[in-house]
Amino acid sequence: MTIRLTWDECEEQFQEASEEKLQFDPSDELDVTLKYDARYARGWLRRIDLREGIQLEIDKSQSTDSTIVNFPEYESSYITCYFTLSGNGQGTIASRRSEILYPYTTGKYWLRSCGLNPQIIEGYDIKPWFSVIIYIHQSILRSFETSPKGELSKNLQNLIRPLSQKFYVRSGNIEPMMFTVLQQILHCPYQGMVKRAYLESKVIELMALVLDHEVVIQQGEAKKVSLKPEQIERIHYARELILQNLSKPLSVAELSSRVGLNEFLLKRGFNHCFGTSPWKMGREERLETAKRLLAEQDISVTEVAYRVGYANLCSFSEAFKRKFDISPKKYQKKWR
Numbered sequence: 001m002t003i004r005l006t007w008d009e010c011e012e013q014f015q016e017a018s019e020e021k022l023q024f025d026p027s028d029e030l031d032v033t034l035k036y037d038a039r040y041a042r043g044w045l046r047r048i049d050l051r052e053g054i055q056l057e058i059d060k061s062q063s064t065d066s067t068i069v070n071f072p073e074y075e076s077s078y079i080t081c082y083f084t085l086s087g088n089g090q091g092t093i094a095s096r097r098s099e100i101l102y103p104y105t106t107g108k109y110w111l112r113s114c115g116l117n118p119q120i121i122e123g124y125d126i127k128p129w130f131s132v133i134i135y136i137h138q139s140i141l142r143s144f145e146t147s148p149k150g151e152l153s154k155n156l157q158n159l160i161r162p163l164s165q166k167f168y169v170r171s172g173n174i175e176p177m178m179f180t181v182l183q184q185i186l187h188c189p190y191q192g193m194v195k196r197a198y199l200e201s202k203v204i205e206l207m208a209l210v211l212d213h214e215v216v217i218q219q220g221e222a223k224k225v226s227l228k229p230e231q232i233e234r235i236h237y238a239r240e241l242i243l244q245n246l247s248k249p250l251s252v253a254e255l256s257s258r259v260g261l262n263e264f265l266l267k268r269g270f271n272h273c274f275g276t277s278p279w280k281m282g283r284e285e286r287l288e289t290a291k292r293l294l295a296e297q298d299i300s301v302t303e304v305a306y307r308v309g310y311a312n313l314c315s316f317s318e319a320f321k322r323k324f325d326i327s328p329k330k331y332q333k334k335w336r
Contacts, residue, residue: 003040003067010069013037014045022046027192036061043129050200053137058186062128070094071120075163079141081210083109083132083174083182089124103171104131109178111210113159114138115167132182134203155218156211172213177279181206183318219264227269234259235269242282246289249282249309287323290316294332301328 014034022033022044033046043061050056071091084104091102095118102110104124138160145152152160158168174182185202188195227235238259241250255278256263270278286308293304302313305328310316320328 003063003065005040005067005069007069007071013040025191025195028196031195038064040064040067048196048199050196050203053140054200054203055135056185056199056203057133057135059129059131059133063124063126066126067124069122069124071117071122073119074117075115076117076167077114077163078135078137079114079159080112081109081134081136081207082112083178084130085132085174085182086130087124087127089122091120091122094119094121101169107174108171109174109210110169110171111159111214113161113168114163115161115165116163117167132185134207136203136207153215155215158218159214170214170217172210175209175213176283178206178209180315180319181209184315216264216267227272231261231265231269232273234261235266235273238266238270238278239274239281242278243285246282246286247307247309249286252278283319284323286310287320290320290328291324291331294328295335301332304328 013036022035023031024033024046025031028048030049031046032048033044035044036042041061041063043059045061046058048056082102082104084106086106087104088106089104090100091104093099093101101120102112102122104122141156141160142152161167181202185199185206188198188202190198238255238261241255241258250258252263252266256266259266261269267277270276270281274281276284290304290308293299293307294301297304301317305313305316308316310319317328320326320331324331
């Protein structure tokens with residue numbers, strides 16, 4: 001059986017279940033979590049209005065049956081970013097069902113500009129659903145612009161469109177840095193004002209990673225880069241700097257400055273020479289070094305984390321377990 005809902009019906013299920021609100025933070029009236037109507041799904045949707053123009057949603061649920069939702073055409077002033085951590089589904093234009101606009105696939109995200117959204121048909125299966133959604137008003141994005149004329153960067157202009165113009169959308173993979181920030185959002189240890197400040201900073205950080213990816217795409221990252229011998233030499237020097245600074249990792253901006261290459265060329269050149277990014281290489285080397293230290297030296301896990309550049313023990317443990325499928329503490333015990 002397939003459940004078919006209009007958008008109004010989809011919203012009404014939360015109103016009907018509003019008396020069963022969950023409260024992750026009772027001190028924050030703008031942090032509201034609603035349970036799904038049990039006729040359609042099990043689980044909850046958490047909505048946090050961080051400030052005017054920035055909203056965060058966390059959806060953790062499971063449909064009772066396959067679900068199809070019909071969204072009407074509408075105008076939106078918000079840029080939306082949707083991260084699927086678990087689940088499967090897709091969104092298509094109602095008049096062209098074969099054209100997939102929104103892939104709701106585990107490990108992927110999609111970015112949508114403001115503008116005119118056509119009538120969309122969205123379908124979801126009954127797998128457990130876990131997603132994080134960010135809504136950023138176009139005025140927030142413009143507030144970061146540094147152009148004297150107040151114009152948005154050429155590579156990001158496609159995200160802010162007249163409301164009468166068809167929206168822009170693209171999808172991408174949730175990269176490791178994005179995943180780390182998503183986990184920090186989901187496991188926020190604070191409440192009240194501190195929670196709001198923390199979550200807002202993480203939402204901005206996550207959007208910065210998405211926008212950086214957008215800039216690279218607009219610059220033509222997929223095109224082959226022709227490197228000169230001296231540029232290849234500088235890229236290899238950047239690798240040496242990464243290996244020499246595992247305890248105090250250098251940012252891409254710092255690497256770029258020290259080797260004399262712009263950030264775009266450094267990233268593309270790194271991928272061309274080593275098949276990975278500067279950040280990924282640094283992370284892999286740090287974790288491999290940590291593994292060796294845990295096996296060979298009689299020091300605490302906290303000290304190991306510090307030596308390989310992790311200020312947060314929890315972040316180190318999560319990264320180590322993702323890579324080696326074992327916690328650093330358990331790995332250390334195997335060698336003692």
